[in-house]
Amino acid sequence: MLFRDATLADGRVRDVRIEGESIAAVGTDLDATDESIDADGKLLLPGMIDAHVHFREPGFSHKETWTTGSKSAAAGGVTTVFDQPNTDPPTIDAESYNRKAELAAASLVEYAINGGVTDEWNPDELLAKPLGALGEVFLADSTGEMGIETDLFEDAIKRARDAGIPVTVHAEDATLFDESVRDRTDADAWSAYRTAEAEMRAIEHACGVAERLGSTVHIAHTSTPEGVDIAADAGMTCEVSPHHLFLSRDDLDELGTFGRMNPPLRSEDRRVGMFRRLVEGDIDIVATDHAPHTLEEKDASIWDTPSGVPGVETALPLLLEQARRGTISYERVRNVTATNVADIFGLESKGRIEEGFDADLVLVDPDASTDIRGTQLHSKCDWTPFEGRRGVFPELTTVRGMVVFCGGSFADHSGRNVRVWG
Numbered sequence: 001m002l003f004r005d006a007t008l009a010d011g012r013v014r015d016v017r018i019e020g021e022s023i024a025a026v027g028t029d030l031d032a033t034d035e036s037i038d039a040d041g042k043l044l045l046p047g048m049i050d051a052h053v054h055f056r057e058p059g060f061s062h063k064e065t066w067t068t069g070s071k072s073a074a075a076g077g078v079t080t081v082f083d084q085p086n087t088d089p090p091t092i093d094a095e096s097y098n099r100k101a102e103l104a105a106a107s108l109v110e111y112a113i114n115g116g117v118t119d120e121w122n123p124d125e126l127l128a129k130p131l132g133a134l135g136e137v138f139l140a141d142s143t144g145e146m147g148i149e150t151d152l153f154e155d156a157i158k159r160a161r162d163a164g165i166p167v168t169v170h171a172e173d174a175t176l177f178d179e180s181v182r183d184r185t186d187a188d189a190w191s192a193y194r195t196a197e198a199e200m201r202a203i204e205h206a207c208g209v210a211e212r213l214g215s216t217v218h219i220a221h222t223s224t225p226e227g228v229d230i231a232a233d234a235g236m237t238c239e240v241s242p243h244h245l246f247l248s249r250d251d252l253d254e255l256g257t258f259g260r261m262n263p264p265l266r267s268e269d270r271r272v273g274m275f276r277r278l279v280e281g282d283i284d285i286v287a288t289d290h291a292p293h294t295l296e297e298k299d300a301s302i303w304d305t306p307s308g309v310p311g312v313e314t315a316l317p318l319l320l321e322q323a324r325r326g327t328i329s330y331e332r333v334r335n336v337t338a339t340n341v342a343d344i345f346g347l348e349s350k351g352r353i354e355e356g357f358d359a360d361l362v363l364v365d366p367d368a369s370t371d372i373r374g375t376q377l378h379s380k381c382d383w384t385p386f387e388g389r390r391g392v393f394p395e396l397t398t399v400r401g402m403v404v405f406c407g408g409s410f411a412d413h414s415g416r417n418v419r420v421w422g
């Protein structure tokens with residue numbers, strides 16, 4: 001397959017030839033061996049590597065399945081996902097890992113299965129070969145109630161350090177949540193309750209432990225500019241989720257309980273500060289925290305509704321819309337969605353359009369801006385917090401050289417577990 005005259009993120013116009021699962025050549029006037037795709041005027045990007053999704057199986061197939069979640073990913077230009085351990089059973093040992101792996105075999109896109117740290121986790125099984133699961137720590141309870149104490153956190157950091165495995169931390173300190181707002185019933189109460197301070201102090205704590213133990217951590221879903229600065233100053237990496245880039249407490253009147261997630265939406269000032277840090281470089285990657293719950297589940301009181309919003313299909317489109325408007329460069333979008341993610345998590349064959357890399361690619365018309373509609377997305381949950389926003393959606397997505405999504409249709413193709421060693 002040959003993409004002819006594609007524009008790359010850095011503005012170069014190139015032919016890109018795929019042979020089998022890999023990029024065989026990037027050049028000009030390349031010969032097509034078989035099928036050739038006219039990419040004139042179109043942008044070709046490395047597929048997004050989304051380091052934070054909840055595809056919900058096993059245990060919560062009514063919210064999402066590996067099939068629906070991975071279709072949503074492919075349609076949104078995401079070619080690799082890292083699945084989170086808060087399933088039922090939680091992914092904490094070889095048995096639960098293998099059970100999830102059987103279901104994940106249905107995935108259209110590449111995936112990693114992250115292992116969770118709990119009192120009952122089995123680090124020897126999870127961290128060692130052949131699994132080498134990426135470690136996931138919840139410092140405060142979120143969906144799945146996997147919050148842990150600090151001794152266990154330190155132990156996990158040491159073990160992961162010795163195994164050379166990156167650890168991702170959901171950093172909120174539950175002792176700093178504001179119990180005094182418990183009698184409020186408006187949607188903004190959640191933002192008042194899970195305070196910005198609770199995130200900042202937890203990030204500080206996590207980075208401090210990692211520094212003291214000579215290790216590193218990656219901070220999940222940062223929502224405060226202050227938290228990002230703490231992580232960056234400590235030399236750690238962090239991610240931002242699209243809802244903390246594009247939504248703020250000002251949107252909660254409209255979103256209601258559908259806008260509840262952990263960490264919660266912050267002030268408009270903080271949102272602007274997050275976007276600036278994404279553009280300027282202190283935020284390393286965008287990860288969606290795709291956390292679908294059904295319409296029925298979300299339609300509850302602010303204290304009863306589950307935390308989490310879907311996002312795997314809309315992240316790249318929302319960012320490409322910003323690039324179209326000139327608020328962020330295409331190169332920066334490529335780096336925060338693909339290249340940096342591959343570098344941080346050691347996916348050596350992914351995240352770049354260069355000879356020898358996996359042919360995980362996204363072709364998009366950069367001017368094709370449309371309204372985002374929840375009912376047109378492919379997640380099982382059928383809603384989006386970005387309803388009515390503009391997005392630039394991919395035309396075609398390939399995973400290891402196979403077209404998995406094109407013009408609204410999906411092919412059968414099983415993604416591969418990118419973390420299993422032979």
Ligand SMILES: NC(=O)N[C@@H](CC(=O)O)C(=O)O
Pocket residue numbers: 054086142143170260261262263289291292307308309
């Ligand atoms: N972010 C959320 O609000 N919810 C996530 C859990 C998590 O990542 O904390 C979920 O699984 O629903």
Ligand SMILES: [Zn+2]
Pocket residue numbers: 142170220221262263
């Ligand atoms: Zn979390």
Ligand SMILES: [Zn+2]
Pocket residue numbers: 052053054084289290291
């Ligand atoms: Zn999450």
